[in-house]
Amino acid sequence: MKSKCLHLAIPAGDLEKAKTFYCDILGCKTGNGEPGRWVDIDFWGNELTLHQSEEQLPNVRHEVDMGAVAVPHFGIHLPDEELQALKQRIEAAGLEYLDKPYRRFVGDEYEQETFFIKDPNGNVLEMKSMVNPELMFR
Structure with missing residues (x-):
């Protein structure tokens, strides 16, 4: 199942x-x-x-191709138009990106746009849009 x-x-x-x-x-x-x-x-x-809660999770940084990303983090894969609308809502709310929008794996089958934000308690979220989402898990 x-x-x-x-x-x-x-x-x-x-x-x-x-x-x-x-x-x-x-x-x-x-x-x-x-x-x-x-x-x-x-x-x-x-x-x-x-x-x-009273506690906040500690975040550390791990090196990947785009630099040092915050760990732990969680997020969602969205269609590009939904990701762009989400970015507009984030910017309209005056929130700052933890890691600004960035294109990874440009020209590769795994090309994606991704960014990181924090919620009010410091939990880190990665939001992304894949150019070829059907290829993620083959």
């Missing part, structure tokens, strides 16, 4: 600030939850559970 839905639970800091970021800026919707404790977010068809 192959599942197409990932579940990820993360410390979200102030739950209301986190919900504003994920829903109003990224465009996600809320699902089930327990007020003041946790809420499920529809993260492009995946279940992202935001937990009210």
